[in-house]
Amino acid sequence: MRIGLDIGGTKTDAVALAPDGRELARVRRPSGFGADEVVASADEAVREAVRRAGIGLADVTSVGVGIPGVVEVSTGRVRHAVNLGVADLNLAELLSRRLGAAVLVENDVKAASLGAWHLLGLSGSAALLNVGTGLSAGIVANGRVWRGPRGTAGEIGHVPVDPTGLDCSCGQVGCLETLASGSAIARRWTTDAALPAVDLFDRADAGDDAAIRVRDVFVDGVAQAVRMLVLSVDPETIVVGGGLSALGGRLQDRMREVFDRWAEASAFLASLDLPGRTRLLPSGTPVAAVGAAMLGSVPAFA
Incomplete structure (x- = not known):
């Protein structure tokens, strides 16, 4: 047990x-x-x-x-x-x-990546992109967590992508997390709503120009994170999880639009099939707890 x-x-x-x-x-x-x-x-x-x-x-x-x-x-x-x-x-x-x-x-995201691999019946290699307050990923290959020698494998939220961007909590400037995370939405979208991301998407769906701009920056950032994982690690499947994955189809559909736009401009990116390799984690799936339970039976890569 x-x-x-x-x-x-x-x-x-x-x-x-x-x-x-x-x-x-x-x-x-x-x-x-x-x-x-x-x-x-x-x-x-x-x-x-x-x-x-x-x-x-x-x-x-x-x-x-x-x-x-x-x-x-x-x-x-x-x-x-x-x-x-x-x-x-x-x-x-x-x-x-x-x-x-x-x-x-x-680490919770690394444990969750192992849980996703098992619960979703994945094979080969996979990455769980955790879009929550912050942004990070856990990577699993053949049922084993890849940590890296210092445990930083998957910390893509702290890859700088905009040298003129916002200060990041890690001390760098313009990190991907400053574009694609709950904290990024909170900084860019002022609201009294209990769920700022839901309010942002609701306002954007209603045609609010300011909301559309902020939403599009966020979605583009999440899409960039997927592209970064594919280009650096090449997992067969990227599962988008974390609190903001609860946006469901509204997030997935907008990400697909970004992927399609990139594919039209680049035959190389089109060949990577980003839409076909990306899926949302079903709401309520206890991936982190299940992944933690699996730690006793599955060794990790260094």
């Missing part, structure tokens, strides 16, 4: 997987804020998932955790998970001590 946790800024999802990969139980609870609360919430989520699956902690072979921030995979230490109030946390050791089970920790 494997347990997977997806610890986000506001909620923690937990899944219990049978040895054959079937989901036996799913739990959602608040993540808490600060190191102590994050560990306690993770502990409670695991125990609740175990209870709902009708098993005991002794039946759990491993607990995998996907969490934002900089993760030292070899030790399970997490740093700079700012949305959780975590500066430096030895998560694997503390949680393992509580549960009496092996705990493996991975």
Whole structure:
């Protein structure tokens, strides 16, 4: 039995997987804020998932955790998970001590990429482009996560694309994340709406010229991210996930328009079939939790 946790800024999802990969139980609870609360919430989520699956902690072979921030995979230490109030946390050791089970920790987007690969029945190589508050990607080849020697594989959000653009939180200027992310929309589109991206697309659909300009910059940025992944890594499938993938067909249709425009101007880009290789992650798919659960059975590339 494997347990997977997806610890986000506001909620923690937990899944219990049978040895054959079937989901036996799913739990959602608040993540808490600060190191102590994050560990306690993770502990409670695991125990609740175990209870709902009708098993005991002794039946759990491993607990995998996907969490934002900089993760030292070899030790399970997490740093700079700012949305959780975590500066430096030895998560694997503390949680393992509580549960009496092996705990493996991975960056949440990398864990989600592994979950997408399994849940969507993908093969070969794939990338999960996570379009949320920020922008990053997880890359999987033949069911194994590619991290890179320093764990930065897939951090395409911090590739500068506009030397005259906006300052990025990473300290550079004009990064792709400043065009294609929730934070980019918030900076460029002033609104009191609870969901700025939805409001932006609604206004653009209604013909608001300012909204159309901001929407088009955002969509073009997401399309650039897909193109960058294809040209640098050449995955067979690019899955667009993250909070803003909930825009659904409105995002996918606009991205296709961008791809088609590029293909008309470049036979080379047309040959890459960007539209055919790109798909949206179905809403509600627990890819990060499932991917975290798979960490105990799948080694990662260096």
